[in-house]
Amino acid sequence: MQPKNEPTFRQSVDMMFNRAVAKMDLPPGLEEKIRVCNATYTVRFGVRLRGGIQTFVGYRSVHSEHMEPVKGGIRYATEVNQDEVEALAALMTYKCALVEAPFGGSKGGLCIDPRQYEEHELELITRRFAYELAKRDLIHPSQNVPAPDMGTGEREMAWIADQYARMNTTDINARACVTGKPLNAGGISGRVEATGRGVQYALREFFRDPKGLEKAGLTGKLDGKRVIIQGLGNVGYHAAKFLSEEDGCKITGIIERDGALVNEAGLNVENVREWIIANGGVTGYPDATHHAEGAAVLGAACDILIPAALEGVINLGNAADIQAPLIIEAANGPITAGADEILREKGVVIIPDMYANAGGVTVSYFEWVKNLSHIRFGRMQRRQEEARHQLVIDELERLDRYLGDAWSMTPEFKTKYLRGADELELVRSGLDDTMRVAYQSMRDVWHEREDVDDLRTAAYLVSITKVAASYRAKGL
Numbered sequence: 001m002q003p004k005n006e007p008t009f010r011q012s013v014d015m016m017f018n019r020a021v022a023k024m025d026l027p028p029g030l031e032e033k034i035r036v037c038n039a040t041y042t043v044r045f046g047v048r049l050r051g052g053i054q055t056f057v058g059y060r061s062v063h064s065e066h067m068e069p070v071k072g073g074i075r076y077a078t079e080v081n082q083d084e085v086e087a088l089a090a091l092m093t094y095k096c097a098l099v100e101a102p103f104g105g106s107k108g109g110l111c112i113d114p115r116q117y118e119e120h121e122l123e124l125i126t127r128r129f130a131y132e133l134a135k136r137d138l139i140h141p142s143q144n145v146p147a148p149d150m151g152t153g154e155r156e157m158a159w160i161a162d163q164y165a166r167m168n169t170t171d172i173n174a175r176a177c178v179t180g181k182p183l184n185a186g187g188i189s190g191r192v193e194a195t196g197r198g199v200q201y202a203l204r205e206f207f208r209d210p211k212g213l214e215k216a217g218l219t220g221k222l223d224g225k226r227v228i229i230q231g232l233g234n235v236g237y238h239a240a241k242f243l244s245e246e247d248g249c250k251i252t253g254i255i256e257r258d259g260a261l262v263n264e265a266g267l268n269v270e271n272v273r274e275w276i277i278a279n280g281g282v283t284g285y286p287d288a289t290h291h292a293e294g295a296a297v298l299g300a301a302c303d304i305l306i307p308a309a310l311e312g313v314i315n316l317g318n319a320a321d322i323q324a325p326l327i328i329e330a331a332n333g334p335i336t337a338g339a340d341e342i343l344r345e346k347g348v349v350i351i352p353d354m355y356a357n358a359g360g361v362t363v364s365y366f367e368w369v370k371n372l373s374h375i376r377f378g379r380m381q382r383r384q385e386e387a388r389h390q391l392v393i394d395e396l397e398r399l400d401r402y403l404g405d406a407w408s409m410t411p412e413f414k415t416k417y418l419r420g421a422d423e424l425e426l427v428r429s430g431l432d433d434t435m436r437v438a439y440q441s442m443r444d445v446w447h448e449r450e451d452v453d454d455l456r457t458a459a460y461l462v463s464i465t466k467v468a469a470s471y472r473a474k475g476l
């Protein structure tokens, strides 16, 4: 949550945007057009529950329609509000542009604590929320495509997809109305892990950038680096798991709602996750020191700090305490604009949210393309007759022509696709490719422009340039 004495989340995003556009030469007025949120819809609906009627409040914000559909997750949390969804929608615009996913930015939220409801109640509420949004075309395969965010996952996406399909029985593309669905409901392999996987790939690429490492005062490889992570949910769990199991990082701290676990020798991520699922929190976990004041551990010594829970957790109140030389923003907006300035002055390198957590929307894009093409990715095609394989090649070439520059597929990725690689392999290589190319585009600006001293500004410059080009091509 954003601290009360600081700008709101949306204002914070706007301040970071303004810092970047001040270094650009945009036509008069275009800057404002890009920054503002096009529309935010509030829906209030009643659901009959527990012998009465409960009224729920939800939002869907559309930040920019320079490309359609617009894209962005749906969050379930009690703190959801208009300012928050607008900030998150804006970040989606910049994120999609940066990784060249051909979408505008959107975001949604429902004011609810999902832990207070039974599964069948959540299904009723989600279906009703989906109905409210879909009847206003705020869920639609070619206009607005949601995905999971905090408090939602595959299960909710399957309900949303089914609700949309019931309302649009003749729409052959109905499945593409939402991404992050389970595999058996039109999802794609590797979507659940995608955002955490993207964090891993982003860090790997950062560690291939000697100048970046030098700016952070780090040396060597990821192997052995001490990592503190906040939030062991979808994003945090996968990032921590892959970094510890595949890159040799030591997870020395895990911060959750009910406190933090610290173990300088390294925590076993799987064991902690199982403990949280069984016990509802980290309290009582045997193999670590427990700190009741979890947020204080954000300031503990480590090499890499990964906030992967909420916005505004590093703010004017604690920015000066941060010891990590490198922060990767797995969450959206974890660092306020004021804290960002303090950290920059301290020389802390920040890998910004719009890049760091773009793995989710990247793989969502693959899922959406898969749903629209109606062709199953993967090895099965290779094993089937040649004609079927040819169909995949034709379809791919058609998509390539149709999507043109917006399609971020490199020759290496295309080769894998054409030879019928396993779907998970295909998704991971496409994600890796995307994260590398996007990092390199920010890195060049960061290292080459003397007036740019941080990766966030570099990321904004790259993405705003692309959004501006889209608007100008449309005649604005």
Ligand SMILES: NC(=O)c1ccc[n+]([C@@H]2O[C@H](COP(=O)([O-])OP(=O)(O)OC[C@H]3O[C@@H](n4cnc5c(N)ncnc54)[C@H](O)[C@@H]3O)[C@@H](O)[C@H]2O)c1
Pocket (backbone or CB within 6 Å): 148, 149, 150, 151, 152, 195, 230, 231, 232, 233, 234, 235, 236, 255, 256, 257, 294, 308, 309, 310, 311, 330, 331, 332, 333, 357, 358, 360, 361
């Ligand atoms: N899910 C995605 O694909 C995706 C994609 C891009 C960005 N994100 C961003 O990543 C962040 C996390 O999303 P998620 O999908 O992992 O959510 P999630 O609900 O799966 O997990 C959130 C985790 O944070 C913990 N948490 C909540 N409040 C906390 C607090 N005050 N202190 C410490 N921990 C706390 C929760 O207990 C939970 O473990 C959000 O900012 C979200 O917008 C998610």
